Amino acid sequence: MTNPNTSIYIHIPFCKHRCAYCDFNTYAGQEDSIPAYVQALINEIEFVGQRAGQMNIHTVFFGGGTPSLLSAPQFDSILRALRSAFTFTADAEISIEANPGTISPEKLNAIRKSGINRISFGVQSANTEELRMLERIHDFFTVIEAVSTARKAGFDNLNLDLIYGLPEQTLASWQTTLQRIVDLHPEHISAYALTLEHGTPFGRWSSKGLLPLPDPDLAAEMYEYAEDFLEANGYVHYEISNWAKKDNAEGRMQNAESNSSFIIHHSSFVCRHNLQYWHSLPYLAFGAGAHGYANGYRYSNALRIKTYIERLSLPSAFSLLPFPLSPATVNQHKQTLKDDMSEYMLNNLRLTNAGVAESDFRLRFRSGLLDVYPKEIEDLVKNGLLEIKTSEVYRLTKRGRLLGNQVFVKFV
Ligand code: SF4
Structure with missing residues (x-):
């Protein structure tokens, strides 16, 4: 196989509020640390970049947490560090996850101009009660507004994330959510079943019998409905939980397939970054708790923001670390x-x-x-x-x- 392009994942572990079901590595009320965190990210990017050799980057994904809590100049400085440390392909897909309640026209205009060309909104549901139960900070009107703002800023590759199998959710409310989502014409839709994670408020309430458990049969019915409904609305089901619109622009189609020997996709709005994971191809990881896979290593970084920042404060003390490990790495495994x-x-x-x-x-x-x-x-x-x-x-x-x-x- 020819040397594949590489991807980059950047973790932004800040949220305005922790949602009741979430077990991601993210923290509320620590926004004061964002400037120091951005500097630590830049230090880590420079450290790994110096050891990377020639490497073509074809996707970057800012995930979280809530990346949209960063300012446009902060994104700009991270992207500048990336571009000076690595070579980007001309058509690189650069995605950001955003909470619909944390964006503004000015911010989206600025980050679109800085080169971010794909946006993924965490919507989860179109139903007010369900959004409240999930403790989301937005309602569905905010989602409609956010999609319109993103379109005006020039985002023509947009994903909406959903969750189904919620406690007390009915098939009818899921059908309404899907219809409202399709009416917004996103290029990509993700739909994941709710999982009750240990250590989250949802996990605790459910173990005490305080939360009506999602019915697995109903959740399966919702999944099957989504498969049929989204296909009927022009979305290609290309991964268990992901659907993408076809795009007839030939250039995009070729780009989506050019990374490896694998010829697999009907759709050009597939998420090329996630395909890198699903193809088991290399990706570098930056940020607190980020996981990477490159040069034969699976590795991950320190979880806590403070620890991450401290570890990146004097990177030169770690000059003997092999690529792609960094001073923030706390787990590493050489793959067999x-x-x-x-x-x-x-x-x-x-x-x-x-x-x-x-x-x-x-x-x-x-x-x-x-x-x-x-x-x-x-x-x-x-x-x-x-x-x-x-x-x-x-x-x-x-x-x-x-x-x-x-x-x-x-x-x-
Ligand atoms: S906004 Fe997303 S990452 Fe943040 S707490 Fe809620 S679900 Fe978790």
Whole structure:
């Protein structure tokens, strides 16, 4: 395989308020630390960039937390540090996650001008009661306003994130949410089932019986409805929880496919950054708690903002660290071939249409898929969770998409 392009993930761990279901590495009430945090990010980018050698970056993703809490000049300084440390491809996808309640026309205009060309709004629901239960700081009118502001600022690649399977959510309210979302014409939609995470208020309330548990059958019905409804509205279901519009502009289509030997996509508004994860291709990580995968390492950074800033205050003291580790790295694992194969299966099988191709697997690992996983694949096909798309491509069946964990556990 030719040397693939690399991606960059930047974690912004600040939120105005912690939502009741969220277990991401994010903190409320620490916005005073943002300037020092941005400087630490720049230090980390420079440190890793000096050890990276020639590397083409084709996607950058600012995730969180709430990246939109940063000011436009702060984004600008991070992007300048990235561009001076690495080589960007001409068509690089640069995404930002934004909370609809934290944007302004001025900020979106400025960040669009600085080169950010994809925006992802955390909407979650169009239903007022559901948004209140999730403790979101926005209502749906704010979402409508945010989408319109983003369009005016020139964002023509826009994602809306949803959550389904909420306690007391009905199929009818989910259908209304989907209709309202489609009416906003986003290029991309993500829909994830609610998971009750240990240590969150939702997790605690549910363990005390105070929160009516989401009904798994109803959640499955909601997922199946989304599959049919979004397809009928022109969205291609390309990953278990992700849908994208087709784009007939040929240039974009080629760009979406140019990263690797994998020829898989019908849609050009697929999230190229997330495809990097699903293809098990390299990405660098910057920021508190960020995870990366490059140069044979899986690694992650210190979680707490204060620790992260302290570790990046004197990077020269860590000059012997190998690429891509940084003074903020607290966990590192040198991947074995078995790790890489297993993760390849877990990630690539998420691609609902493309699945896993024997030829790609062989190109990557110099072994046949059926030589490495003969029994696993045979069992999954027999149990109706995996299907043979063509003579060499395996992908999840409709049932496999609902029971993904039963499939993935076979390859762990
Ligand atoms: S805005 Fe997003 S990252 Fe922040 S607490 Fe809520 S769900 Fe978590």
